[in-house]
Amino acid sequence: MTQTTRETVSRYDASTAVDRSSWILRLEEICEEDGYFERLGPRHFAFFADEGATLLVSFETLADIRAEPRQMPKGMALAERHGWSHLCVIAEGGTWYRDQAVYRYFDRLVEDAFFEDFDRVVFYGARMGGYAACAFSVCAPEATVLAVQPRATLDPSVAGWDRRHIAEHRLCFTDRYGYAPDMTEGAGRVFILCDPRQREDAMHAALFIRPYVRQLRTEFLGEKVESGLLALGILPDLIDAAGSGTLCPALFHRIWRRRRAYGPWLTAILAEAEQTGHPAREAMICRAVTRRFGSPLFRRRLAEIEARLAVDA
Numbered sequence: 001m002t003q004t005t006r007e008t009v010s011r012y013d014a015s016t017a018v019d020r021s022s023w024i025l026r027l028e029e030i031c032e033e034d035g036y037f038e039r040l041g042p043r044h045f046a047f048f049a050d051e052g053a054t055l056l057v058s059f060e061t062l063a064d065i066r067a068e069p070r071q072m073p074k075g076m077a078l079a080e081r082h083g084w085s086h087l088c089v090i091a092e093g094g095t096w097y098r099d100q101a102v103y104r105y106f107d108r109l110v111e112d113a114f115f116e117d118f119d120r121v122v123f124y125g126a127r128m129g130g131y132a133a134c135a136f137s138v139c140a141p142e143a144t145v146l147a148v149q150p151r152a153t154l155d156p157s158v159a160g161w162d163r164r165h166i167a168e169h170r171l172c173f174t175d176r177y178g179y180a181p182d183m184t185e186g187a188g189r190v191f192i193l194c195d196p197r198q199r200e201d202a203m204h205a206a207l208f209i210r211p212y213v214r215q216l217r218t219e220f221l222g223e224k225v226e227s228g229l230l231a232l233g234i235l236p237d238l239i240d241a242a243g244s245g246t247l248c249p250a251l252f253h254r255i256w257r258r259r260r261a262y263g264p265w266l267t268a269i270l271a272e273a274e275q276t277g278h279p280a281r282e283a284m285i286c287r288a289v290t291r292r293f294g295s296p297l298f299r300r301r302l303a304e305i306e307a308r309l310a311v312d313a
Contacts, residue, residue: 097136
């Protein structure tokens with residue numbers, strides 16, 4: 001690792017912050033040289049690190065950021081890998097970024113031709129952040145959008161079937177930057193990742209169907225797609241490919257093969273075989289996992305299944 005890299009990594013570190021106030025002060029200190037940390041109304045902040053010609057725009061929550069070891073946005077760690085610039089719009093709570101101050105901020109970025117200063121722009125977010133990544137991508141024509149489990153809208157007249165966010169149904173999703181699928185129309189490429197077995201996520205994803213949208217299926221990751229992709233080491237690779245302009249379904253399917261060595265994914269497909277009453281498939285899964293990884297858990301399960309099959313025969 002070079003000295004330059006060490007300095008860059010150590011600079012973006014707010015792990016010494018003990019509370020919200022000291023965290024804000026630390027972020028302001030980090031951004032003093034190249035960038036800024038700006039309050040956007042009572043419940044949002046903008047963090048910008050000016051590092052390179054590629055810009056990663058992420059949408060994250062204050063609680064999630066402060067839960068990170070360095071108390072920095074996940075997007076910053078991803079951008080650091082290649083010396084990219086990073087803009088993170090931070091929400092304090094479940095705001096869904098539905099705030100006039102946030103709208104005005106993006107209006108200002110457009111007026112200042114901010115996004116035109118970069119060779120490539122990537123918008124990224126998961127769940128609430130995935131909604132925002134799609135909704136605000138309209139500000140950067142030809143940007144690449146990578147959205148994990150994005151909601152298209154929480155407007156009850158359109159998505160009343162999604163009962164997971166009842167309290168947020170009172171927010172206005174019909175004014176500016178409102179309906180996320182429509183806001184992606186100026187984007188270059190849009191990639192939607194979700195587990196199609198999750199009914200509500202699949203229904204939201206269906207609302208994004210456009211010629212420039214690619215649906216990337218992450219079966220059996222369930223409701224925690226982002227954490228699964230991080231555990232698999234897939235998410236950084238997807239972000240890297242989006243920033244280099246090489247992300248495509250073929251690349252995704254190639255690296256998605258890593259799931260075959262991921263314990264939670266293997267456990268999920270085994271549970272599905274059990275729930276649907278396919279003992280022969282259960283046995284096949286257990287044999288494959290035992291042969292490749294020697295897993296005691298799957299070995300014991302295989303013995304149980306084979307004993308049951310022998311009795312049934």
